Amino acid sequence: MEGYLHLNSGHSYKGQWLTDQPEKDVEGEIVFFTGMTGYQEVLTDPSYKDQIIVFTYPLIGNYGINESDFESKKPHVAGVIVYEGSRNPSHYKSAYSLQEYLQKWNIPLLGHMDTRSIVKKIRSEGSMPAKMSSSETAPGGLLLRKDKKVCKVSSQTMECCGEGSIHIVVIDFGAKKSIVDSLLKRACKVTSVPYNTSFEQIKKLNPDGVVLSNGPGDPKELKSILPELKKVLEQYPALGICLGHQLAALAFGGNTKKLSFGHRGANHPIADMKKGTVFMSSQNHSYVVDEESIKDTGFKTRYVNLHDQSIEGLMHKVLPIHTVQFHPEAHPGPADGDYIFDEFMNMIQEENRRVFAYA
Numbered sequence: 594m595e596g597y598l599h600l601n602s603g604h605s606y607k608g609q610w611l612t613d614q615p616e617k618d619v620e621g622e623i624v625f626f627t628g629m630t631g632y633q634e635v636l637t638d639p640s641y642k643d644q645i646i647v648f649t650y651p652l653i654g655n656y657g658i659n660e661s662d663f664e665s666k667k668p669h670v671a672g673v674i675v676y677e678g679s680r681n682p683s684h685y686k687s688a689y690s691l692q693e694y695l696q697k698w699n700i701p702l703l704g705h706m707d708t709r710s711i712v713k714k715i716r717s718e719g720s721m722p723a724k725m726s727s728s729e730t731a732p733g734g735l736l737l738r739k740d741k742k743v744c745k746v747s748s749q750t751m752e753c754c755g756e757g758s759i760h761i762v763v764i765d766f767g768a769k770k771s772i773v774d775s776l777l778k779r780a781c782k783v784t785s786v787p788y789n790t791s792f793e794q795i796k797k798l799n800p801d802g803v804v805l806s807n808g809p810g811d812p813k814e815l816k817s818i819l820p821e822l823k824k825v826l827e828q829y830p831a832l833g834i835c836l837g838h839q840l841a842a843l844a845f846g847g848n849t850k851k852l853s854f855g856h857r858g859a860n861h862p863i864a865d866m867k868k869g870t871v872f873m874s875s876q877n878h879s880y881v882v883d884e885e886s887i888k889d890t891g892f893k894t895r896y897v898n899l900h901d902q903s904i905e906g907l908m909h910k911v912l913p914i915h916t917v918q919f920h921p922e923a924h925p926g927p928a929d930g931d932y933i934f935d936e937f938m939n940m941i942q943e944e945n946r947r948v949f950a951y952a
């Protein structure tokens with residue numbers, strides 16, 4: 594069955610449904626991922642909530658879907674565009690084919706698409722609303738839904754795991770499982786709390802440190818929680834990841850802006866200005882912290898994207914706050930940034946020693 598992708602710019606692309614022809618058209622912001630592997634992690638990363646994802650690597654699904662690489666309990670993308678979607682996965686861990694998995698969750702998969710041409714269009718015209726449809730007729734004037742996406746993916750209740758001696762509260766804006774795993778690996782006990790948990794509620798948990806997680810949407814949709822978040826950041830050693838980094842900057846009076854088509858893929862070079870090193874990072878974001886706006890926030894830029902010189906992470910000049918725009922937890926992509934979690938652990942230990950010395 595033929596299926597179509599219509600971009601808001603007026604361009605349409607023809608392909609074939611690899612899942613059942615959807616009963617309803619699917620709309621969402623069109624974004625892409627350039628990595629050769631990692632489609633399972635991308636599909637289940639809550640940061641992609643309601644987006645239509647184009648995979649540029651020409652063969653997707655070849656190692657299937659397994660039980661261990663999920664980043665959350667279900668896929669969050671609105672629809673998936675590939676060139677070739679493998680029907681015969683081959684991997685000892687594979688439990689389902691890509692088609693079976695997406696079909697189960699009613700997420701349409703369009704194959705035989707000219708994915709490179711679509712991504713070139715997104716790169717020249719910016720990420721934009723798009724529609725997946727069985728109708729050849731291009732719709733006019735698609736709009737992006739202006740809803741708070743974090744509410745749809747943040748957990749509703751507190752969840753605890755691990756029995757380590759360092760207690761970390763993860764504020765869940767749509768957290769990837771790998772962030773929690775990176776903490777558990779470092780002997781932490783982790784309590785995940787809903788995104789709108791108050792400072793007083795977090796204080797009752799008596800954490801050693803707080804992680805602000807990744808998550809979907811425009812960080813400014815979360816304006817109402819910034820005052821509470823600031824109180825948390827002023828009180829506890831903190832690590833902000835992606836959306837968490839953007840929210841930390843906003844909480845201290847900084848500003849964010851939207852990039853034309855975002856940073857997407859597993860090969861973005863980052864300079865760590867403190868260590869004087871360069872490493873590869875995994876990225877998936879549309880917004881960045883505006884360089885000009887951080888002057889009076891108390892933050893200093895520590896990480897810079899070597900493609901466009903945008904801010905990739907901050908350190909607070911006085912408080913123990915460390916934030917990164919990229920994904921140190923990897924999954925998908927390189928784990929070069931793993932040391933950020935070790936630095937976070939050291940920051941907590943230093944803070945505990947300092948508090949102890951003054952007690």
Ligand SMILES: NC(=O)CC[C@H](N)C(=O)O
Pocket residue numbers: 640806807808809810811812834835836837877878879880881
């Ligand atoms: N991965 C993320 O946390 C993404 C952050 C934010 N939603 C953005 O697109 O910029």
